[in-house]
Amino acid sequence: MFNYTLRRLLLAIPTLLFIALIIFLLLELSPGDPLADMPLTIPPEVREQMRMALGLGEAWYIRFYKWLYMFAVIEPSHVLAGMTGLDMALEGPRILSWQTRSPVADIIAQRLPQTLWVVGLSYVLGVLVAVPIGVYSAYRQYSWFDQAGSFVSMVGFSLPTFFTGPLLMLIFAVWLGWFPIIYDTTLVVDDWSTFLEQLRQMAMPVFVLTLYNAAQISRFMRASMLDNLNQDYVRTARAKGMNERVVVLIHVLRNSLIPVVTVIALGIPTVFTGAIITETIFRVNGLGQLLITAIYASDIPMVLTLSVVFAILIVLFNLIADLLYAFLDPRIRYD
Amino acid sequence: MTDRATDTAAPFRPPRNQWWDVWDQFKIHRGALAGMVVFVAIVLFCVVGPWLWIHDAGFIDIRARNQGMSWSHPLGTDQLGRDMLARMMMGGRVSLAVGLAAMVLSVLMGTLIGVLAGYFRRIDGPLMRMTDLFLALPLLPLLLVMSMLLRERLSTLFGIEMGMFVMIVTAIGVTSWMQTARIVRGDVLALKEREYVLAARSIGTPPRRVIGRHVLPNVLSPVMVSATLMIATAIITESALSFLGLGFPPDFPTWGRLVSDGIDYLQQHPSRAILPGLFISLTVLSVNYIGDGLRDALDPRIRGR
Numbered sequence: 001m002f003n004y005t006l007r008r009l010l011l012a013i014p015t016l017l018f019i020a021l022i023i024f025l026l027l028e029l030s031p032g033d034p035l036a037d038m039p040l041t042i043p044p045e046v047r048e049q050m051r052m053a054l055g056l057g058e059a060w061y062i063r064f065y066k067w068l069y070m071f072a073v074i075e076p077s078h079v080l081a082g083m084t085g086l087d088m089a090l091e092g093p094r095i096l097s098w099q100t101r102s103p104v105a106d107i108i109a110q111r112l113p114q115t116l117w118v119v120g121l122s123y124v125l126g127v128l129v130a131v132p133i134g135v136y137s138a139y140r141q142y143s144w145f146d147q148a149g150s151f152v153s154m155v156g157f158s159l160p161t162f163f164t165g166p167l168l169m170l171i172f173a174v175w176l177g178w179f180p181i182i183y184d185t186t187l188v189v190d191d192w193s194t195f196l197e198q199l200r201q202m203a204m205p206v207f208v209l210t211l212y213n214a215a216q217i218s219r220f221m222r223a224s225m226l227d228n229l230n231q232d233y234v235r236t237a238r239a240k241g242m243n244e245r246v247v248v249l250i251h252v253l254r255n256s257l258i259p260v261v262t263v264i265a266l267g268i269p270t271v272f273t274g275a276i277i278t279e280t281i282f283r284v285n286g287l288g289q290l291l292i293t294a295i296y297a298s299d300i301p302m303v304l305t306l307s308v309v310f311a312i313l314i315v316l317f318n319l320i321a322d323l324l325y326a327f328l329d330p331r332i333r334y335d
Numbered sequence: 336m337t338d339r340a341t342d343t344a345a346p347f348r349p350p351r352n353q354w355w356d357v358w359d360q361f362k363i364h365r366g367a368l369a370g371m372v373v374f375v376a377i378v379l380f381c382v383v384g385p386w387l388w389i390h391d392a393g394f395i396d397i398r399a400r401n402q403g404m405s406w407s408h409p410l411g412t413d414q415l416g417r418d419m420l421a422r423m424m425m426g427g428r429v430s431l432a433v434g435l436a437a438m439v440l441s442v443l444m445g446t447l448i449g450v451l452a453g454y455f456r457r458i459d460g461p462l463m464r465m466t467d468l469f470l471a472l473p474l475l476p477l478l479l480v481m482s483m484l485l486r487e488r489l490s491t492l493f494g495i496e497m498g499m500f501v502m503i504v505t506a507i508g509v510t511s512w513m514q515t516a517r518i519v520r521g522d523v524l525a526l527k528e529r530e531y532v533l534a535a536r537s538i539g540t541p542p543r544r545v546i547g548r549h550v551l552p553n554v555l556s557p558v559m560v561s562a563t564l565m566i567a568t569a570i571i572t573e574s575a576l577s578f579l580g581l582g583f584p585p586d587f588p589t590w591g592r593l594v595s596d597g598i599d600y601l602q603q604h605p606s607r608a609i610l611p612g613l614f615i616s617l618t619v620l621s622v623n624y625i626g627d628g629l630r631d632a633l634d635p636r637i638r639g640r
Contacts, residue, residue: 162595170609314471
């Protein structure tokens with residue numbers, strides 16, 4: 001197991017380097033010019049100096065190496081220093097966003113809480129809703145509950161968030177006026193009324209994403225429960241005279257949670273990548289919205305850093321899912 | 336004598352094509368059947384509609400702007416006086432075409448890579464590493480970057496609209512073949528050990544023929560199921576790109592673009608954002624139901640029960 005983990009971690013390094021290189025080269029070739037918004041009256045030689053100041057003067061492999069060094073050595077030291085309060089930040093240039101001229105890591109740290117609150121909460125809620133629904137619809141297969149549950153999960157799984165988002169906005173914000181139409185990030189939660197305000201503005205984006213997550217996970221849960229309910233060990237357990245609650249909730253549920261837990265682990269990176277579309281619709285300024293504005297503005301350091309951070313999360317949670325699978329299911333051994 | 340002989344013999348049943356069995360099973364799934372009806376209706380609406388409907392999708396009638404529903408404009412007009420029904424049909428054409436083309440590309444790539452990786456042991460490792468690598472790429476950012484990058488080059492090559500079409504189809508196809516490849520590889524690995532493949536190999540059938548005659552027909556059902564589901568994913572991805580403003584040019588209607596244009600007028604004219612959204616959702620829902628029914632119909636363990 002330890003060897004396997006180590007091998008996978010070592011294999012992840014070239015994969016991530018390659019991904020970083022692909023994204024870097026793609027961005028390198030892209031036609032966007034970070035100076036496009038500057039006034040046309042700037043003389044060409046000054047413009048050239050500005051390009052140099054952004055670090056655009058050197059060959060691509062030197063810039064890639066410099067970015068890699070900053071990303072792998074300097075930025076982590078600053079993040080750690082910020083988290084622990086120790087004076088351990090290394091000297092040297094940091095990855096600066098071209099839009100704001102402030103370090104990319106700082107901007108990500110500012111945006112992370114919004115994404116975690118809205119998208120993370122909706123993921124947790126989605127799991128909490130999906131598991132009982134999946135269990136019960138599998139247990140009572142073809143009952144009206146199962147039919148309704150399957151239909152709702154099919155609908156939730158098929159409706160894109162850019163349709164459910166505006167629909168909810170129309171109903172609850174425009175017609176009923178229950179929730180604010182735009183997410184106000186400057187709101188400081190310090191007493192009950194602002195807390196309620198925060199809940200109200202989170203309600204719609206969280207609901208949209210919860211519907212989508214719950215739909216996907218409950219389909220998996222139902223399929224996995226159905227696989228297990230017909231197994232021999234279930235008949236044995238019933239034949240021994242165990243009561244139904246123990247059979248379903250202890251024997252079957254624990255076994256059918258194994259693949260579902262892996263699916264849930266695989267979905268966690270999407271919490272961090274932020275739901276780009278939902279965040280755009282509801283104007284939540286989280287990581288997804290940060291990425292899309294950076295792309296519009298040709299802010300290459302920001303796009304590159306964010307994409308590589310997302311890739312690291314995906315690779316990491318893939319590994320965690322595989323390890324969890326082996327940990328939960330003793331029949332699976334990686335050797 | 337001959338007459339009596341035919342009378343007593345068991346009634347002769349002509350050999351039945353297996354696709355009739357599949358169709359019989361498919362018909363039982365009510366959701367799938369309804370999905371098929373809805374999908375065909377939507378396709379007809381988008382393909383035939385523009386020939387029958389009097390208004391042109393791009394015709395600007397500024398005096399008739401922001402109209403509600405009426406007989407001359409059943410779905411109203413937009414802020415430039417363009418007929419919404421005509422735009423919906425044209426937008427549907429683009430969205431469906433992108434969905435189908437991206438599905439074909441992605442399924443072809445996935446099947447090819449899956450079969451190669453499953454059948455030839457030597458290239459299995461590298462191909463699967465490549466698949467893992469693609470799975471680890473953050474897709475939407477990559478698509479966005481690709482659309483930013485290739486936009487101009489392709490539009491000089493094929494013209495603006497065709498260039499965007501090629502780009503979006505390629506972008507979606509290249510970033511979505513991995514699931515199909517994994518499924519196909521798994522199936523091929525199991526099929527390769529079957530006796531009939533061994534028999535075919537032992538009489539000296541070249542790998543090309545073994546794959547074409549014995550392996551491919553047997554992986555057809557998972558490929559068909561993932562193909563239907565891929566249409567749904569591709570339509571959603573294309574709409575998401577258009578919604579974010581990184582798809583087709585602004586005056587070129589697609590369903591996703593219509594939703595994103597409509598959001599600005601959500602308070603005054605809600606139908607403008609909701610209707611195209613509804614069309615996307617209906618299409619995706621019907622395709623997903625078809626996929627569900629097809630999965631049951633193609634599974635010989637369920638069929639005939």
